Amino acid sequence: MPETIIDFYKPSDKMYVATDCLIFGFDEGQLKLLVFKRRVEPRRGEWSLIGSFVNLDEDVEVAAKRVLAEITGLENVFMEQLGAYGAAGRDPGYRTISIVQYALIRINDYDKKLVESHGAHWFDINEVPELVLDHDKMFAHGLEKLRRKARYQPIGFELLPEKFTIPQLQKLYEVIYQKELDGRNFRKKLLSLNVLIKLNEKDKSTSRRGAFLYKFDYKKYQQLLKSGYNFEIT
Amino acid sequence: MPETIIDFYKPSDKMYVATDCLIFGFDEGQLKLLVFKRRVEPRRGEWSLIGSFVNLDEDVEVAAKRVLAEITGLENVFMEQLGAYGAAGRDPGYRTISIVQYALIRINDYDKKLVESHGAHWFDINEVPELVLDHDKMFAHGLEKLRRKARYQPIGFELLPEKFTIPQLQKLYEVIYQKELDGRNFRKKLLSLNVLIKLNEKDKSTSRRGAFLYKFDYKKYQQLLKSGYNFEIT
DNA sequence: GATAATAAATGTAAAAATTACATTAATAAT
């Protein structure tokens, strides 16, 4: 019987454990990723995701939130694990496992000075430059996951301001799904989900007429979920 | 500027990296999980998932497949990452990150002697005993993921023999979804997906009349995917 | 060899959801 299995108290080798973060934002009608330009050698000038090693006494999740807060000044942000990247040769230096998270942030909320000070830049997801190590793969997987998930869970709202208009929301889904949606059907569908609160305010930044602002009703959504409710946006 | 971030070449602390595996099977009309009873101290007699430490020169994924092969004798099995479990206090011994995979196996294929020799047992998913450490949480998450995923991806077939009948397939989806399905609508739906190959053979083990055997057409499925095909079983 | 028993297989109508599509409404600028 192999000796390597289930032997929690005779562990063999230690490795470095890092966490990297895909930070998505929505701005100017585009879905964007925040990437970081290395300003130190080696690999100076290469683009990469933002990350950190995980401290010995620190939850992986806490480490990820620490990084995000240090970079953007944001706390209480939507963040979820994408997965662990653990190929033996993924980092040519030391053997390092990276646990990747993706975060969705409201692009107007973050601390722009802080972000700039870290050499970070937003790229349209269609124009993200080549990234260091296996970060390209992480990005590709994260984008896929975001696209899949947006369909069945109300994560899109994490990318919009708290108050948003239906046309804004539609544009967001259009860039996520990479296809045009019919305005009438989209509005009908969204309103039929019963989780939008119409406000008595308009956003006039994009039209003379102005568009009504809405909020997403998290409470209602949670309630509905309990009774077999199905959120889906096609 | 914080010193802890993106400093890949001044890593701080090493940790143990393990991989644990949720092994699902379908037998006697029940969805089952393979769990392992510790036969050595400490924690002798406690149930846990099957796992191993990851070797320094080994991909995490390879480690997981190694474990699965050592335990079941199976290779080329459906396996996917569930995620990394990295709470600082999850293992009271050493700081260990566990990367959890879930595997779907054909319950008639595995090496029963080998499995028994490792003190492993199949439990109906509704009767899984308390598991060691955070393995309960892993199991709960894995089951959720399996349920979600079964709906939009043809993973159910991984749990059935290569040749299966429609009623078998229906029963599988019934136990995954925990609800009864209408036989006529289920059959209609499945056949309309155009990815089942009807064979000229019957399985007579459950009825006098016998039920036709089918195979899942992976090639066709892959082709269809490319042209915007939507697999969904409700 | 007729009959009984049993699970497999099939069809159709009603209801619900999705799609396609064109016009009117509100407002600010000229």
Place this chain on the structure above:
DNA sequence: ATTATTAATGTAATTTTTACATTTATTATC
């Protein structure tokens, strides 16, 4: 008052999903 522009609305056709009952193939038994 007119123009320009985006927001907002409704309806009919199509597709998908649901609900529901009978016939078919076969083996065992009388």
